[in-house]
Amino acid sequence: MLFTNQGEKVEIKYLPNISPIQENGEDVIKGLTSNPKVLPPKYFYDRTGSLLFEKICELPEYYPTRTETAILNTAAPEIASLTGISELVELGSGSSTKTRLLLSAYENLGKPWRYIPIDVSGEMLKHSSLKLEAEYPTLSILGLVGTYEQALVHLPPKKLPSRMIVFLGSSLGNFTMEKCDRLFYEVRDVLEEGDYFLLGIDLQKPVSILEAAYNDEQGVTAEFNLNMLSHLNSRFQGNFDPNKWHHKAIYNQELNQIEMYLHCDEKHQVCLQGLDLTVDFANNDFILTEISRKFDLGEMEDFLQSHGLKTVQAWTDEKKWFGLILAQVKK
Numbered sequence: 001m002l003f004t005n006q007g008e009k010v011e012i013k014y015l016p017n018i019s020p021i022q023e024n025g026e027d028v029i030k031g032l033t034s035n036p037k038v039l040p041p042k043y044f045y046d047r048t049g050s051l052l053f054e055k056i057c058e059l060p061e062y063y064p065t066r067t068e069t070a071i072l073n074t075a076a077p078e079i080a081s082l083t084g085i086s087e088l089v090e091l092g093s094g095s096s097t098k099t100r101l102l103l104s105a106y107e108n109l110g111k112p113w114r115y116i117p118i119d120v121s122g123e124m125l126k127h128s129s130l131k132l133e134a135e136y137p138t139l140s141i142l143g144l145v146g147t148y149e150q151a152l153v154h155l156p157p158k159k160l161p162s163r164m165i166v167f168l169g170s171s172l173g174n175f176t177m178e179k180c181d182r183l184f185y186e187v188r189d190v191l192e193e194g195d196y197f198l199l200g201i202d203l204q205k206p207v208s209i210l211e212a213a214y215n216d217e218q219g220v221t222a223e224f225n226l227n228m229l230s231h232l233n234s235r236f237q238g239n240f241d242p243n244k245w246h247h248k249a250i251y252n253q254e255l256n257q258i259e260m261y262l263h264c265d266e267k268h269q270v271c272l273q274g275l276d277l278t279v280d281f282a283n284n285d286f287i288l289t290e291i292s293r294k295f296d297l298g299e300m301e302d303f304l305q306s307h308g309l310k311t312v313q314a315w316t317d318e319k320k321w322f323g324l325i326l327a328q329v330k331k
Contacts, residue, residue, distance in 0.1 A: 009139070010129045014122060015146035015154050025236055025275045032279050037287045039228060041174050042120055042147070044289070046231040050124050052224040054095060059220060061212045064170055065098070067322040068200050072101040075315045075324055080105035082312060082326065083196050085113050087158050090166040091148050093117030096128045098168055100135075102198075107136050114159055118144045118151040152186045163195045170202035170322070173257070173293040184307040188329065197309050197327045201295045205321055207251045210294065214249035214258050222247035225260055225289055236274035244268055248286075258292040297323045 031038040044053070057065035079102065080086075086106070090099055096117060106113055115132070119125045122145040129141045144151045165187055172180060187197055214221055225247040229240035249260045264285040271278045300323070301311045309327035316323045 010133045010141045010143070012122065012126050012129065012143040012145065015144055015150045025272075028232065028236065028272070029275055029277050032277065032287070037285070039232075039287055039289050041290045043228050043231050043235075044224060045120055046227070046234070047121065047123060049224060049227050049231060050094065050121050052220060052227060054097075055220050056216070056224060057097075059216045059218065061216045062221075063209070063213060063321060064202050067317050067319075068168060068170075068324065069098050069101070071315050071317055071322060071324050072098055076101040076105040077108070078313070079198065079326055080109060083162060083164055085109050085111045085160060085162075086196065087114045087116065087160040087163045088166055089116040089118065089151075089155065089163060090168070091118050091151070092167070092169070092171050093119050093128065093143075094121075094124060096132060099166065100132075102166065103132065103136055103139065107138060110138070112138045112140070114140050114142065116142045116144060116155070118146065118148065120145065120147060148183065149186065152190050155190050158192075161194075163191065164198055165191065165196070166198045168198070168200040170200050170292070170295075172199065173202055173295070174290060175293070176291070180303075181307075184304065184309070188308050191329045193329050195329050196312070197304070197329075199300075199304070199325045199327065201297070201300055201323045201325070202292070203297060203316070203321055203323050204256055204294045205319075207253065209321075210251045210258055211249060214260060214292070215247075221249070221260075225262060228289055229262070232272065236272040236277075238270065238272040238274070240270050241268070256294050258290075258294070259288060260290040260292070262287045262289055295323070297325075301325060301327075 027040050056062050093099065117125060117129065125143040125145055129143045132139065133141060175183060226242040226245060229242045232238050233240050244265050245262045246265060248263055249258055252259050264281045264283060267283050269278060269280050297314060304327045308329060310330045312326045312328050314323060314325045
């Protein structure tokens with residue numbers, strides 16, 4: 001499936017389903033029949049979930065977005081200078097709000113170039129891409145609708161001398177160590193010598209700050225978490241009642257990660273007709289919906305190095321709450 005605007009500077013491509021377990025709900029069946037129960041974070045992101053996440057990023061308690069944005073304000077021109085004109089591939093682009101700082105820095109180089117945003121929400125990707133086309137005259141956009149794994153397999157040949165894969169927002173924190181390891185290998189496999197990887201990571205800090213960021217006073221994060229149940233209802237013909245659940249986020253100090261849960265408030269049964277699945281929930285049952293790991297900057301640089309990605313430069317804020325790493329493929 002393909003969308004191309006009249007000026008042919010924006011193309012949106014829907015990727016084929018190369019991993020059935022991720023597309024037909026088998027991951028939901030596996031997660032809800034396991035012990036403990038888990039659901040993949042990708043089910044946060046229907047249209048409502050995507051909009052709620054944009055609201056989360058503006059909350060006073062949610063420091064990652066504004067801290068990373070402040071770093072990018074300084075770092076973006078330096079990154080463009082270090083890499084030269086480069087094709088940007090962004091994993092999980094969303095509305096591309098922070099990315100605009102990078103896009104503006106590359107636009108200032110004054111040469112035609114290409115941006116390849118990747119997101120699971122085709123509607124969000126189309127909307128943001130058309131806005132970007134109007135803002136950046138020398139930019140052409142190829143949006144890929146799919147998961148990171150799908151997109152990395154289906155990346156087209158690069159049209160510029162170098163390519164930079166961008167992974168902002170500390171989205172890496174949602175990955176277990178094993179999945180993180182696999183992603184870095186996948187990133188390295190599609191990059192050639194001299195290409196770049198730009199990574200944003202949330203750093204370890206006091207528990208009180210971390211837990212407040214995921215339990216905001218306005219309840220937006222709770223609404224975002226509970227919306228996953230509504231998304232499952234619409235996608236798989238389910239009857240989850242979000243009113244029988246509540247949101248909770250805690251920091252696991254042993255594993256250095258926030259853990260976000262949906263807790264069941266009363267005994268009941270849920271049916272997902274589209275999956276031919278019925279699940280009984282007891283009072284106080286819970287579903288793990290997300291982890292958000294917090295990292296050590298030096299350890300992450302070493303981890304990247306072990307995957308053939310050598311740090312060119314790293315940036316952080318004054319409080320050392322967030323880190324940005326520019327790495328390059330080198331022999």
